[in-house]
Amino acid sequence: MIYRLGVDVGGTNTDAVIIDDNFKLIESIKMPTTEDVSTGILQAIHSVLEQAQIDKSQIKYAMLGTTQCTNAIVERKKLCKVGIIRIGSPATHSIEPMVDWPEDLRKTVSENYYIVKGGYEFDGREIIALDEEEIRSVARDMKGKVEAIAISCVFSHIRSEHEERVAKIVKEELGDIPVSLSHEVASMGLLERENATILNSALMNVAQTVTEGFKQGLLKEGIENAEIYLCQNDGTLMSVEYTKRFPILTVACGPTNSIRGASFLSKMKNAIVLDIGGTTTDIGVIVNAFPRESSQAAEVGGARTNFRMPDILAIGLGGGTIIRENAGQIKVGPDSVGYKITEKALVFGGDTLTATDIAVRLGMSEIGDATKVSHIDKFFAEKVMDKMMELIEEGIDKMKLSSEPVPVVLVGGGGIIVRDGLKAVSEVIRPDNFPVANAIGSAISQVSGTFEKLFTLDSITRDEAIKQAKEEAANIAVKAGADPESIEIVEIEDVPLAYHPGNATKIKVKAAGNLAV
Secondary structure, eight states: OOEEEEEEEOSSEEEEEEEETTOOEEEEEEEEOOTTSHHHHHHHHHHHHHHHOOOGGGEEEEEEEOSHHHHHHHHTOSOOOEEEEEEEETTTTTSOTTTTSOHHHHHHHOSEEEEEEOOBOTTSOBSSOOOHHHHHHHHHHHTTTOSEEEEEETTTTTOOHHHHHHHHHHHHHHOSOOEEEHHHHOOSOHHHHHHHHHHHHHTHHHHHHHHHHHHHHHHHTTOOSOEEEEEOTTSOEEEHHHHHHOGGGGTTHHHHHHHHHHHHHHTOSEEEEEEEOSSOEEEEEEETTEEOBOOSOEEETTEEEOSOOBOOEEESOOTTEEEEEETTEEEEEEEEOGGGHHHHBGGGTOSBOBHHHHHHHTTSOOOSOGGGGTTSOHHHHHHHHHHHHHHHHHHHHHHOSSSSOEEEEEESGGGGGOOSOOTTEEEEEOOTTGGGHHHHHHHHOOEEEEEEEEEETTSSOHHHHHHHHHHHHHHHHHHTTBOGGGOEEEEEEEEEOTTSTTTEEEEEEEEEEOBOO
């Protein structure tokens, strides 16, 4: 029997599961997320293995979905000093790199940026040739001052040769330093793409720490043969080496794990997902069994970026949400007791009225001691529940693409606070093992690759362009750890650009496959 170990870190709990090669759940555990994150991960692994009592040598795969990269950006901690090279002189001097970043993040990440000759027009013509001596001079100037390099180029998503050549020169001058290239990280839009690339470089040390820490934690528990993967924010996995190159792709992987887990457990390929934790509810959408991707630029730690992100709406409602009444007015959150719910909530002997207490009072759950909330007026509890459901219904309405009722899959430990009969919802599905859907999502995930490029159809047909994009997406998936024989194309996006000369179209393809054995 072959097993998979899946771990997912949330704001309140760190969940771990073990499933077998038939995707049957063997054991699951929920542990409080610790302040340093790593300790909670190791505790969850130890506990789930202790309960499962399986042959550890048969654990073939270990998957981790973690918030550590997100936390590093938000907290401005453990980030690399980044040397920034923008290939776009003289065309782009009017707006310098990181111009719209929060001051504290900018100072933490970089004080060394250079705008050098080069770059392309929108049709792929060179603005000006690279000055290789200028590049070497810039690289030598950064020596000893930076830990990673971020290279961006005007219209590099059309032609990437300048970025690749600059990267080669930088490595010749500085040796084996981590380098991020913008055409590999993000999409169209120089500033947002550049921001994403800088953040990716800033996370290189965090990625190294996370992957090595997970590896050593597994070894400490006697798991020596497992292949290690990390979860990325499109609901799929990537290998350790791929993670070290593109750590920014782990940002927001938690909600996508829950969406993948919700789809797997409910057998629904298209639905709304409510992932209710102790602090927040993340509302996402399953489209063909994968998370719907956001079409808008996303802010990460205050920096506007355009790399792929899941389309998620977060609302301040969870199992630990604090309920207050003031002059007859009911206030639901948005603050929460979070991971201290087992100390603070009334049903656990605490002194704080929470959403969980309301659910227990109304007979929706048997958690804790129901006698400790029997004094709560039932009419008051129902009014609170109405207000809580209004928040959820408004959130669902914002995420729907039509007025038709939709199925809703409920996951997460806080799912006990949701009642049936939501407006504009065809059914509420509570699948088995829904409290640990996020960890299950990490354990069952496939490996994917996404390729996006602007094609000019004057020199190539649309069919040829799509075929080329499919091949590139499949190659990226294989590099990330997918079995080449199992690759399937799961998404094709073809957007003609009317404003662009040369009959241009933006083609985006996503390929996914099973883990390579």
